[in-house]
Amino acid sequence: MDDVRPNPDALLASIQTEEAKLKRGRLKIFFGMAPGVGKTYAMLKEARKEEAQGVDVVVGLVETHGRAETAQMLGGLPAAPRRKVDYRGTTLEEMDLDGIIFLRPQLVVVYELAHTNAPGSRHPKRYQDVLELLDLGINVFSTLNVQHVESRAEAVRQIAGVQVHETVPDSILEQADDIELIDVSPARLRERLAEGKVYLGARAAVASDNFFKEENLVALREIALRLTAERVDQQLRSLRKNRPAGSSGRLMVAVGPSPYSLELVRRTRRLAYAQDASWLAVAIEPEVPFPADAQRQFDKNLALARELGAEVIFTRDQDLARALLRVARENHVTQIVMGRPHGFRWNEWLNGGSLLTKLLKEGDPIDLHIIPPPVTKARWTKPRSGTLDWTGYIQASIGVLIVTGANVGFSALTGYWSLALFYLLAILLMSMRLGRGPLLLAAALSALLWDFLFIPPLYTFYIAKFEDGFMLCLFFVVALVTGQLTSRLRIEERNERQRERRASSLYRLTRSIGAATTLDEVIAQASMQIKETFDADCGFYVANSAFGLPASPHPSGELKLDEKEHGVAVWAYRNRRVAGRFTDTLASSEYFHVPLLTATKAYGVMVIKPPPERSLSLDERDLLESFAQQIALVLEKDALQSEAESARILSKSDELHRALFNSVSHELQTPLAVLQSGLDELKRVSHSQNDRVTDAMDDAMERLKRLVKNLLDSARLETGRLELRREWGDVRGLIDQAIELVGNSLQSAELQVQLPTSLPLLNVDFALMAQALANILHNAIVHGTPPIKISLIAEVSSEFLVIQVRDNGPGIPADLMQNIFDRFVRAPGAKPGGSGLGLSISKGFIQAHNGTLEAHNLPDLGCLFTLRLPLEKAPASITLQS
Helix, strand or coil: CHHHCCCHHHHHHHHHHHHHHHHCCCEEEEEECCCCCCHHHHHHHHHHHHHHCCCCEEEEECCCCCCHHHHHHHCCCCECCEEEEEECCEEEEEECHHHHHHHCCCEEEECCCCCECCCCCCCCEHHHHHHHHHHCCCEEEEEEEHHHEHHHHHHHHHHHCCCCCCCECHHHHHHCCEEEECCCCHHHHHHHHHCCCCCCCHHHHHHHHCCCCHHHHHHHHHHHHHHHHHHHHHHHHHHHCCCCCEEEEEEEEEECCCCHHHHHHHHHHHHHHHHCEEEEEEEEECCCCCCHHHHHHHHHHHHHHHHCCCEEEEEECCCHHHHHHHHHHHCCCCEEEEECCCCCCHHHHHCCCCHHHHHHHHCCCCEEEEECCCCCCCCCCCCCCCCCCCHHHHHHHHHHHHHHHHHHHHCCCCCCCCHHHHHHHHHHHHCCCCCHHHHHHHHHHHHHHHHHHHCCCCCCCCCCCHHHHHHHHHHHHHHHHHHHHHHHHHHHHHHHHHHHHHHHHHHHHHHHHHHCCCHHHHHHHHHHHHHHHHCCEEEEEECECCCECCCCCCCCCCCCCCHHHHHHHHHHHHHCCCEECCCCCCCCCCCEEEEEECCCCEEEEEEEECCCCCCCCHHHHHHHHHHHHHHHHHHHHHHHHHHHHHHHHHHHHHHHHHHHHHHHHHHHHHHHHHHHHHHHHHHHHCCHHHHHHHHHHHHHHHHHHHHHHHHHHHHHHHHCCCCCCCEEEEHHHHHHHHHHHHHHHHHHEEEEEECCCCCCEEEECHHHHHHHHHHHHHHHHHHCCCCEEEEEEEEEECCEEEEEEECCCCCCCHHHHHHCCCCCCCCCCCCCCCCCCHHHHHHHHHHHCCCEEEEEECCCCCEEEEEEEECCCCCCCCCCCC
16 A cells, blocks of 8 residues: 555645746647647637636737738737837837736737847847746747757757757746647648748748658658657656656766757757656866857857756766766766767777776666767867967977987986986976876877987987887887876866865855854955955845845945846846846846845845956856855845844743733732622612612623623633633523623613524533624624614524624724734724724634634625534534533
């Protein structure tokens, strides 16, 4: 039976996912294999149905492209004004995101999800606009073709020969609540193209001979159907299995500066989705920085991995296989995706074999997926800088020449074999500063000069003895290997120093801001650490719990921002995402905006201004986000300490309040008993002329006793010391007991009691419930309008006993309706003598019995209180309360 029990982690993840979905808007994608299948028409038709059902629909942006059917379907739907953008002398019309947010419709219709926005827009892609609308709880309808899905773009290029530049990450399809496949046969689509229902004029003829070839459409249709089927299959597995996504395995792909990495990332994403597995992308940073073009491609590859939902991990290691296996084992990876090697390289032999060979030998039990390279006209080669740095080669040549000169002097004192040791020593020393290329040159020059100048016959490259030739070859290999190993150790040492600097930076930041005692010190210390680590100025917006971000940064920071940058900071704070420079959101900003986030909320925004000529790598941006998280944790700690102190003070205040409340209430009972005894004696011996005086004193005594009882009952409820003494009894007995408690107050009112002939037995604390009902009746008497008329009606509804009390008073003011059951709440103009505790006590007693008490104003005049108590099945033999 244990195997079929739900996984608690899966249930928790499912609940959290459902809660997040309730807050977000719903996304429906109308999906097709190619333009012209009818996606836009179907989307507008569905939008019209929603509008007919009362949904507030707004067309964000839809292009008809001259299609009459689409234009007819679009007509009549309310549309948001478009935003005009001037770009290179042309006016472009884009969707006005801010205008739609201002309108706050229930549903927005958005055309072409993969569209690229005009420069200067908040987001570079339209799907990012859609995500912002969804985060605000606005539903969206949109359209998408299969060639614009990121993981399928390369397959479409190979099929149709078209390079797709506008794509959306597959995660968008995962977030979609509904995907409707709009499907037509390839033959019918070509007919629509010929009829001018897809493209007009010459464009239709060109499309028919290229992208819209029947064999292309068949392949595209297969991809669209397969993608839709994969989504359905994944949803079915999620419904059948109570486990969190990704529990079936974990995939990993290495990402480098090659465009080939894009295809590896896409394939890994598709494999992970098909297997319902999590995946990560490993970035192994190089020995020396990449050239500018390669660095841009490297950042692009990592950005795509993140977009598609990968966890990105940075590491440094000279041995790629060792690095991949280390990361794989640390993260419990079960499958590694890698590209197929391009032939054999001589340095692989020196390093112990190819990457694939090492992974096969040492990667057990990790599975390997070998992906062939895409078919392209030119094979990618390792990026090289535009100009070769000759400094190292010149230094290596000079060093070898210096050693050669020294060897000429020593050659008369030692044998020529001993001179090779001087060359080896020089190569070892050079390996402490030079790279692989200069070391290879130094080894080759040393071997050649040793042979030419010192091995007989002199001044020739001819070697007479076998042992001399063997020694020369051995010298070259030893020199090369020794230099390479020493160089590798130096590089690993440098990488270790970089890791240490990163850890030290985080440690110094954590220690400095953790030791700060005020917010000003926290901001000042954080600014100083960021300045030292990144050579960049920074500023901080610290959020106010009531008003969000302030108008200006914290004065302890170094930056003063204008209104534009403040707007970017507000966006980053509200959306809990990085924005500005180096990002795809508001990229025209000069600053990098990082929200200060914890698991629960955002505490502000950190704004970084690096020098204009400097670009932050993804590793540096990750470190900045780690800085921001540490700062946010300190701000959260301070906020929690303030809240704890406020709660402690409030608790002490409440404790003192309750102690005083209880003391005063109990102390009043003794003098009340003495006064009541004296009043009874006075009434016994009084004469007729003093009856009005004693009656007034009696009324005042009843009010005072009721006040003290209410105070005691309220204290019992507040301290949680209310104990129920349940007994089985009759509803009529409960009502009679309540009327008796009201006492003389009913003499000024007309009470009508309506009870059905058959009422069930109740299992309640009759003393408490009678007091609760008496308080409601007394409230009706106090607020009734003479002649006071009160109705008490009891009935059985489903599994509840329902008791209604109606009066003919002015009703409850609208501004008090939400607080009518709070303590010490009294209506304006109420008669003097009340404490405002009766209804609060009644609701507390009723809720202790798992019941409810509600109040409503009647349409004409008066107020209705409705009491509901759950009914229980009475046992066969009971003793009724007398």
